[in-house]
Amino acid sequence: MTRLAHLWDQSRCVACGACIAACNAANYGSTGRVNKTWGWLASNIKRVELVRGPRPMLLLVQCQHCDNAPCVAVCPTGASYRDVDGLVKIKAELCIGCKYCMVACPYEARWLDEESGLPRKCMEEECLSRVKAGLEPVCVAVCPAGARAFGDLDDPNSAISRRLAQSRYIRLLEDKGTEPKYFVVVGP
């Protein structure tokens, strides 16, 4: 079985925003259109700043491609589905725009594209076609600090499996039972 997943290394990230900009450029043609759901630019990566100590902490949040995805469970038409590669995807032709997936996602990882009426999220067409061609998603490819990885969790030799084997990591809101596949590395 294939279980594709994302990794973001908080300890390596330099907060340059290259992944966010690359997502915007590759998937939304560098549009200046506003993502009103997040009050952010048209990108599938959300930047969250946490101020809970002497210095602010950065967290990048995106679709977690959950094994037990609430967005898939609540979708009335099956427009949101979990593909055989383990990624959560959207079939635009089946989407009625009820936004149930958006209120069901505990990570608030989807935003509404007001032009098409579609909920948007990681990963979009450009990244999916790159992965199909054996390339990395754009956010992983452009990261100058090597803070991102992508690959098959079920393959012990994949980049992500090797990084996870050597790191301490957390998964966000694990208590929700969603079995997220977005790993936040917090240290070696």
Next chain:
Amino acid sequence: MTAFQEIWSPYLIGPFLWLAGIAGMGSVAYVMLARQRVEGFQRLAYALLPAIVLALVFVVADLSRPWNMPGAILSSILGGTFGWVRSWMAVGIALLSLGTVLLLFLTLRYIADSGILVRIVDSTWYGVLLVVVGVLITIYSGFLIAAAPGIPFWNTALIPVLWLLSASVCALALVELLLHHGDVTRQVVRISVALESAELIAVLALINLALYGGSTAARLSAQALAYGPLAAAFWGGVVGLGVVIPLAIGIVSMKRQNRALTAAAAVLALIGALLLRILVLQAGVFEPIP
């Protein structure tokens, strides 16, 4: 400042849930009155179809791809991906479609002079179907939001129960407004007092549980309603005008009936139920990460 969910418009989905409840429990009230041959029970039939149609108008108005709805639903049914037993939204689409057809025939039964329609609609099985679909539509309107894991304040079994109680109060208010006469009013007032008392307990329990036992997001929602930016509308509109005053009028009316007062109580109960749904939707907050 608490960031409330803005994905589902409280001013579209709130009225949708309210009207669906009125159509649902109104159908139950219609069948009960029709079986007892209460004078003027037909008037209720004319109110139910507009209620369910308006409910559909409100929910479709909140869709971001309404033009894609018929084709997508049909494709998903034919393709086997429709969430019959997986998604409350899909269950609702099926129930609301069935409810609309049932209420359309019910209205036509009184408008068109057709013997076949009269035989079908007046049959026992049609009444049973109306009751079952009506109750299920009301329960669905609660589960729809209770089953959205992104908003912890909604994730409680109290919501479907509260919606059922509140929709039952609305159905009785509708009966009171449309069929005011002695015996019916006495019975309606007595049942309304019981239901409004239960509704008051359920509303307070919803806030209390979230305030003291809920997750961070549920607590933020409850705080907003209890003493935050939504408190005036909640205590003044939902609890005061929508439940306590109708309840007090009901208790007084059990001893001495006053038509104007019971009608005012019915109108207030309807407004309170609408406000309840709008505010519960508006108060939705996502869990902070991490």
